[in-house]
Amino acid sequence: xxxxxxxxxxxxxxxxxxxxxxxxxxxxxxxxxxxxxxxxxxxxxxxxxxxxxxxxxxxxxxxxx
Amino acid sequence: xxxxxxxxxxxxxxxxxxxxxxxxxxxxxxxxxxxxxxxxxxxxxxxxxxxxxxxxxxxxxxxxxxxxxxxxxxxxxxxxxxxxxxxxxxxxxxxxxxxxxxxxxxxxxxxxxxxxxxxxxxxxxxxxxxxxxxxxxxxxxxxxxxxxxxxxxxxxxxxxxxxxxxxxxxxxxxxxxxxxxxxxxxxxxxxxxxxxxxxxxxxxxxxxxxxxxxxxxxxxxxxxxxxxxxxxxxxxxxxxxxxxxxxxxxxxxxxxxxxxx
Numbered sequence: 001x002x003x004x005x006x007x008x009x010x011x012x013x014x015x016x017x018x019x020x021x022x023x024x025x026x027x028x029x030x031x032x033x034x035x036x037x038x039x040x041x042x043x044x045x046x047x048x049x050x051x052x053x054x055x056x057x058x059x060x061x062x063x064x065x
Numbered sequence: 066x067x068x069x070x071x072x073x074x075x076x077x078x079x080x081x082x083x084x085x086x087x088x089x090x091x092x093x094x095x096x097x098x099x100x101x102x103x104x105x106x107x108x109x110x111x112x113x114x115x116x117x118x119x120x121x122x123x124x125x126x127x128x129x130x131x132x133x134x135x136x137x138x139x140x141x142x143x144x145x146x147x148x149x150x151x152x153x154x155x156x157x158x159x160x161x162x163x164x165x166x167x168x169x170x171x172x173x174x175x176x177x178x179x180x181x182x183x184x185x186x187x188x189x190x191x192x193x194x195x196x197x198x199x200x201x202x203x204x205x206x207x208x209x210x211x212x213x214x215x216x217x218x219x220x221x222x223x224x225x226x227x228x229x230x231x232x233x234x235x236x237x238x239x240x241x242x243x244x245x246x247x248x249x250x251x252x253x254x255x256x257x258x259x260x261x262x263x264x265x266x267x268x269x270x271x272x273x274x275x276x277x278x279x280x281x282x283x284x285x286x287x288x289x290x291x292x293x294x295x296x297x298x299x300x301x302x303x304x305x306x307x308x309x310x311x312x313x314x315x316x317x318x319x320x321x322x323x324x325x326x
């Protein structure tokens with residue numbers, strides 16, 4: 001199904017947030033996830049389903065002022 | 066008088082950003098040299114497979130500082146509120162430096178959106194550090210929303226112009242005596258930071274002026290001294306300015322003095 005990951009259209013096979021991170025080869029440990037502007041706590045990544053058209057933001061710490 | 070942010074005590078009156086340094090090691094050295102105990106960070110999209118966030122986070126953790134995440138770049142209330150919630154999840158802190166930006170060229174805060182976002186976040190348990198203009202009505206609205214800290218700009222972000230509207234900043238200090246006031250953005254020189262502290266501001270937040278100096282580590286030290294000088298002067302009590310000269314050397318007993326006949 002097609003979803004939007006970090007602003008880009010992607011065709012994915014995953015049906016959960018945790019599966020998506022594996023499918024896209026995310027290897028880091030410090031992420032926060034927003035699904036359609038709602039934060040998904042790490043404890044719920046495995047059980048949170050994805051649907052076609054979802055907007056997923058995968059966010060990490062970065063330099064800031 | 067101690068410095069308090071949402072019930073937590075700090076001794077350094079310099080808050081520092083983590084961006085724009087020539088290298089990660091210079092960033093670490095400059096932050097240490099500044100004496101800052103609070104460091105701002107941001108949140109950005111991580112590309113697939115990337116570990117950029119991990120490596121940056123390790124550098125910050127090594128500094129043993131308090132982290133203040135920002136919502137830099139957010140243009141809407143919705144973006145800012147979601148970014149704040151992501152920051153709480155990622156950094157495990159209820160602190161958020163709230164930015165809602167209205168204009169790309171001036172990086173002027175959208176003060177209407179700012180008050181709205183602050184209201185939402187405070188109801189959700191956040192401790193909000195709002196980046197705002199020097200406008201008294203905006204600052205008052207933020208305080209009414211529940212902000213215990215207000216952070217007006219001195220000048221546009223990264224402009225290094227120093228305090229443009231001194232009278233307005235002084236008015237904020239006079240009218241909000243119980244609020245922790247931080248001059249955030251636009252400072253270019255340690256003397257600018259000293260001026261903010263001399264006005265009675267509790268602290269300054271700096272990034273570009275240190276990170277873009279030829280020697281950021283030395284400049285961080287200079288700003289630390291500027292902040293200390295300004296605060297010490299404020300506590301010592303500055304004399305009032307006056308329109309005419311007043312001799313410092315005693316007039317009585319001046320040699321060759323003759324009464325005007």
